[in-house]
Amino acid sequence: MARIKLTMAEQEDNNQGKFQELTERIIDTSGAFYRRGWLYATSGNLSAVAEENPFRLAITASGVDKGNLTASHVIGIDENGAVLNGQLRPSSETLIHLIIVKKLGAKSVMHTHSIWGTLLSEKFSGNGGIEISGYEMLKGLRGVESHQNSEWIPILENSQDMKHICNELEVIFSRSPDIHGFLLRGHGLYTWGDSIEDARRHVEALEFLLEVYGRLTLGAA
Ligand SMILES: [Zn+2]
Numbered sequence: 001m002a003r004i005k006l007t008m009a010e011q012e013d014n015n016q017g018k019f020q021e022l023t024e025r026i027i028d029t030s031g032a033f034y035r036r037g038w039l040y041a042t043s044g045n046l047s048a049v050a051e052e053n054p055f056r057l058a059i060t061a062s063g064v065d066k067g068n069l070t071a072s073h074v075i076g077i078d079e080n081g082a083v084l085n086g087q088l089r090p091s092s093e094t095l096i097h098l099i100i101v102k103k104l105g106a107k108s109v110m111h112t113h114s115i116w117g118t119l120l121s122e123k124f125s126g127n128g129g130i131e132i133s134g135y136e137m138l139k140g141l142r143g144v145e146s147h148q149n150s151e152w153i154p155i156l157e158n159s160q161d162m163k164h165i166c167n168e169l170e171v172i173f174s175r176s177p178d179i180h181g182f183l184l185r186g187h188g189l190y191t192w193g194d195s196i197e198d199a200r201r202h203v204e205a206l207e208f209l210l211e212v213y214g215r216l217t218l219g220a221a
Contacts (some may be wrong), residue, residue, distance in 0.1 A: 015051055019085075022048045022058045023074040025196045030060065032200075033112060034067035038207060042066065043113035044188065047097045048196050049106075055079045059097060061088030095162040096169070096190060103173045106192035108199035113188035114207055116214040121155050121183040123218060129154040130183075132209050140205030141180045142198060153206070154182040181206050 006014065026046050033039045033046075044066060047059035056076045060066070064073040075086030079102070081094045097109040124130050132138070133150040141151065154172050159165055165184070172182065180202055181191035191206055193199035 019050045019058055022050050023071050026074050027069045029200050030066045030069045038112035038114045039066035045091050045093055045111045048108040056084055059094060062091040092162055095166055099166045099169055100192050107194050108196045109192045110199045110203045111190045112203055116210040117183055117189040118186055119218055120210055120214050121185045125155045125185045132213055135209060137205050137208050140201055152179060156184055158184045158187045
């Protein structure tokens with residue numbers, strides 16, 4: 001097939017078009033998650049890789065209402081978290097998104113603050129994580145083909161020192177490269193995927209599993 005060479009202007013238009021398209025899907029996902037109670041009080045962050053080379057990540061800005069996102073609330077950052085486009089600043093948790101993209105090759109990262117994730121991460125932090133198996137919903141996770149699969153969800157101590165969390169994540173990712181997500185204690189869930197749709201499905205599957213596991217192990221909490 002003949003290779004079509006784009007002019008720089010055409011390439012720039014393509015890149016802008018891709019960023020806008022990702023922004024629309026992030027806004028749609030954010031609204032859906034907010035309505036489920038997973039992104040209240042400006043919490044959480046959603047991101048997607050818009051360009052590989054040079055690298056550009058589309059990510060929700062710090063402190064914005066996730067139930068009412070507009071295009072100006074999604075900014076573009078480089079591999080170090082510096083803002084490439086947009087007027088708002090990135091969240092400090094941007095570094096966690098970047099390390100997930102860098103170490104695991106994820107194309108989209110999603111972070112929620114749900115009640116069940118918060119309760120379970122507090123209750124089981126002493127075990128270092130939660131092991132969930134026996135549920136059909138596990139098949140919502142990429143590569144999982146049976147309800148008998150055992151899914152390990154690590155729990156890390158929460159910290160305002162993002163570099164410390166990133167160092168711990170490097171160890172976890174090299175030890176357990178097949179995990180689909182992790183919890184920060186008393187804070188929330190991180191998961192990721194090969195696309196926004198993939199990451200969104202992972203949030204829905206994991207939040208479902210966390211609620212089931214929580215209702216069973218924490219009683220009527
Ligand atoms: Zn958070």
